[in-house]
Amino acid sequence: MSRPGPLNTARVLFATRLAEMAEYRAEVVIWMLSGTLSLVMMLVWMAQAQGAPGGQIRGYDAAGFATYFLSTWLVSQLLVVWVAWELDFEIRQGTLSAKLLRPLDPMWTHYASHVAERLVRIVPMLVLVTIFALLSGARFTTQWWAYPAALGLAALGFTARFLYEYAIGLLAFWTESSTSFQELAWLVYAALGGMFAPLNFYPAWVQSVAVWTPFPYMLGLPAQLLAGKAGPKDALRGALIMLGWLVVFWFLRLAVWRAGLKKYGAVGA
């Protein structure tokens, strides 16, 4: 009698969460439409470029802005993480208790949900990107390697974001406002990731701070790859940096989780 291993556990978790996300397909589309910051900024910059002398701002014409911001929008759709809200809810309502009784870290269930949601998201997302691209005149790169490279970076970026958002969500063990920290973290991610403008539009000192954070590599870089403005060397360097951040966030999450469990055990649900 052979016991099923962790691979089987992962497969079942993923399949179940995929079935659950398929139940939420209408909501998934609404969630997709709610992240419009990139699109608003795209429209503003396009109008600005049309009014600028020569029709360009820092080498971007209207179509260039459209390409950049649609790419950011696309990548940001793959980086969506809501685990902090769920943890906040579970910890405050005490439903975490039931999950703690199982011999598996509850993180894996959440991770499976998030990955499954991405699969549900991908079809309407591609449809929307195509429509937006036709309307705005965006032109994505023709280099085939840029697509798997951007996808790989997005996968690393998503996992890194999942881990640090998880750590933020766990703050609910100590404070009732963990979701506000999540909103602030989002602001930093959006700003340094390049959702307001390409990173080289920012003041020099902001740029020099940004390169020491993971954000430009998880959002701005894959977007630039799709727009054809970054090369394979940039992609490789970004991937290595993201791997480093993954290790950091992995241990950060683990430390907060252990401390949180100690606190939960002392005070209870």
Next chain:
Amino acid sequence: MTPSPPDAAVHVRDLRKAYAVHEKEPGFLGSVRSFVSRQTRLVEAVRGVSFDLHPGEIVGFLGPNGAGKTTTLKMLSGLLHPSGGEARVAGFEPRRREAAFLRQITLVMGQKQQLIWDLPALDSFLVNQAIYEIPDDQYRATMREYTDVLGLDGILKKQVRKLSLGERMKCELAAALLHRPRVLFLDEPTIGLDVNMQESVRAFVRDYNERHGATVILTSHYMADVTALARRILVIDQGALVFDGDLGSLAGQARAGKTIRLQLRSPVTAQALAGYGQDVSVDGLSAQLSVPRAQVSERAARLLADLDVADLTVEDPSIEAVMADLFGHRTPPAPAPTTLERA
């Protein structure tokens, strides 16, 4: 630390738990005051509880609300860390939450759901199979057994959100016991269920205990749960164990009789009923009174003969009533504050 007897399924010595609780005076001013400076006090929810359970034993764990039952169960399942004393369950120290320990136990808490709301219950079972790494043949055998005993046929493929409360509870139980735990903590497993469902939950627990020799600790507000399942009773009150013995001696100590409820066709006065029992109350065409256990059938027969009765039911006294009777209790006793401090 005393070594646990090797044969004990649950071994508890001088178990303690203290909490800091935040307090506020009522009203808006009270809110403002507590916003500025918080009053907390230390409450000892469990103060030095000791007992041992043999493998295969079913124990009823009773006590008024707030007595410390749930806190104790949470400590035994590893969700809460004791602030003192010793607990060993199936040979493990619960607070370490080792995977091997978690595979041996389960905790069922009323309506706290572990089922995935928007999917059929079967999906939740598959998830649990994967998480507990239950081999396929064991999974199938367990599912056959539970489907039989609980009557799960036809409800496993419905979305959980579309199940009735009773059906959901059946699935909840099956999911919680899918990994065939050896120690079961059941906290109010029949709360809110109708009489039929309560009976099938009891039958399931009894059957599981007999088949698998599991140890069961059960808390309930329904006397019938306890009388149907447990021979040994633990009573906890204000955080301390006040009774540990068999059901017979607990019931024998109870002076509380049974309650007879009447539905009448024509109104009667309380005085007219006073001759049949104590604690008479009349409300329009319904009335209730309590009679000594030994005289239930004789009194019921007299009532039916003397009055124009539409319906008559005999009920066990609630556990609260027995408890009040046994230990002379006013309802929920507040644990005494031990220290007062400012946060």
Next chain:
Amino acid sequence: MTRYLRLLRIFTGATLSAQLEYRANFVGALLASLGAVGVALLGLGIVFGQPGMSSVGGWSFREALLVTGFFMLTEGVINVFIEPNMSKIADAIRTGSMDFTLLKPIDAQFGVSTRYLNVLRVPDLLIGLGLITSAASGLSVTLLGVLGAALLYASAVVIVYCIWLALSTTAFWFVKTQNVAELFNSVFGAARFPVSAFPLPVRAFLTFVVPVAFITTVPAQAMTGQLAWGVALASPVVAAALFVATRLFWLRAVGSYTSASS
């Protein structure tokens, strides 16, 4: 009428007491407010930070800041007065507690619209007013302009309330509508900028389809005295029409309401 005013006072007292219970939330709410103003200012700051960029859609920095101020003020109005109530409509229908609201001898729309208040987000209102004041201090603003802006902003609040109520009222038919707020927010995000900052077709959409233009751009224009009379009249007309339409929609929803079975 006085009865309704008294009810407002009682509702406010109860909800204040409840929120003071969670003092840690104040810190959190403050962070959220700062986050919101951060997004709005960053967007504006980076556009105007580019060399040679002195206007967006024909608006100078201070004028655009005025729009951002009205945007933050509106965020405050939504977070303090509107969202706390509207987000509970879907829940109330799902759990069946809407039954109790409908049984009360007060107007149900008033009841569901005024019951809660999120004082924690009052900083949004203050930040919005602060931005408006500081932007206006560098512009030539007349008393007439301020009065006009105040009146037009009142219509804007009515418009926002009507859109939210209409979206939330759909919960009477579709039970899973907790996310409709997201739909509003996704379009409302555009109100951080004056409508003229957008390409022409988008501008038309933001004026005629979803009247976002009336919420922030129009009051700001009134303040700087750049408003055409036609638009000034259109705003209250749109608000009144929306109010009547939403009221009818609400009554229709309540009429067809069958309470949740479980």
